[in-house]
Amino acid sequence: MELHDVWFVLIAVLWTGYFFLEGFDFGVGVLTKLLARDRKERRVLINTIGPVWDGNEVWLLSAAGATFAAFPDWYATLFSGFYLPLLVILISLIVRGVSFEYRHKRPEEQWQRNWENAIFWTSLIPAFLWGVVFGNIVRGVKIDAQKEYVGNVLDLVNVYSILGGLVTLALFTFHGTVFVALKTVGDIRTRARALALRVGLLTALLALGFLGWTQAMRGDAASLAALVVAVVSLVAAIGAIRAGREGWSFAFSGVTIVAAVAMLFLTLFPNVMPSSLDDAWSLTVVNASSTPYTLKIMTWCAGIATPVVLLYQGWTYWVFRKRIGTQHIADAH
Incomplete structure (x- = not known):
């Protein structure tokens, strides 16, 4: 296996880790409206992800950084062609981080x-847009012979990508609901179980349609x-x-x-961004990658740093593994 193939797999692993971890805390953010009945219950939900949400976002930074270093043409085409949805995601993540930190700074309701x-809102919007982005990557976008995106933002709005967005939103919400049931006690836990059943059935219907479509298209x-x-x-x-x-259930x-x-990346390989104009113009792991020397240095660095990050x-x-409930939340004053 060539190094550019290895780094395609590693980038897939980073995106998988990001969606696994950030997925449930996006879901918990959505549940602050769907599940919580009052201010104290919202505080319980937020506290379930309070110690870990910022660490989960590191996986996104790692995935984007690895793409920039290992496949610069992929990075350039992706971030220029998908500029608007990625900008909305970025703004949402910034506001979301500020919201966690500033919510408790003043006592006013x-x-x-x-x-x-x-x-x-900053949990719901990225959860939906990530599905739209990856749906368009798999479907193919307008890339010309110069490896540049020549479409516009309206080209990213199609039935397949919208369905992909609904799938990620539903799947992350289900993942978050199960996480809440795992991390809480009392009435919130009971209601989270009941809600997870309903969300799970909806997710199954949407996922079966989207993944089946993907398989028929490129599988x-x-x-x-x-x-x-899946x-x-x-x-x-x-x-x-x-x-x-x-x-x-969470597992x-x-x-x-x-x-x-994994299915989405398997349908992509050896492409990283298929061209809908001409298959010969698609970005692949070969024509979009960095030099072998760059990939070799990156491999050594990743081999040393990654185990440390995973252990931490x-x-x-492990430290924040205990369940919490409304009885653990001090009354507002």
Whole structure:
């Protein structure tokens, strides 16, 4: 396997880690409106991800940085062609981070409510737009012979990409609902289980349509295997949450995300951005990659740094593993 193939796989792993981890905290942000009944319950939900949400976003920075270094033409075409949706995602993530930090700075109810509203919208919007972005990458966009995107933002609005956005929004919300059931006690936990069943069924319908469409459009035997794993895992996650096994349900919903992202990258390879104008103009792991020497240096750096980051982040989750409930939240004053 050539180094450019290795880095395609590593970038796929980084995106998978990002969607697995950031997926559930996007879902928790959406649940601040769908599940929480009052201010104290919203604080419980926010506290379930309070210690980890910023660490989860590191995976996005790593994925973007690795793409920039390993496949500069992919990075340039992606971030220029998808400038508007990626800018909206970036602004949402900035506002979201500020919302977590500023929500508790003043005691006024209106102040905190405004920041809580911001958490909801800045969780929902990226959760939807990431599906739109990756849906268009898999479908193919207007790339010319100079490796430049020659379409416009309206070209990114199509049935397939919108369905992809609905799938990521539903899947992340389901993942977040299961996480809340896993991390809370009392009435919130009970209601999270019930909501997870409803969201899970909707997610299954949307995911089956989107992944089936993807398989029919660009799939092969490997992507079909990933599709089967994704569907079976999602059904298992729904069954586990129905049985009250939140840990197993969270694991299975995570496997669903891993398998779904793997399927998208399997349908891409060896392309990184297919051209809808001419297959010969598509960006591939060969014509979009950096020099072998650059990839070699990156491989050594990643081999040293990645285990340290994984150990540290795993330790963070272990430290904050306890369940919480409204009884653990001090009354507002």
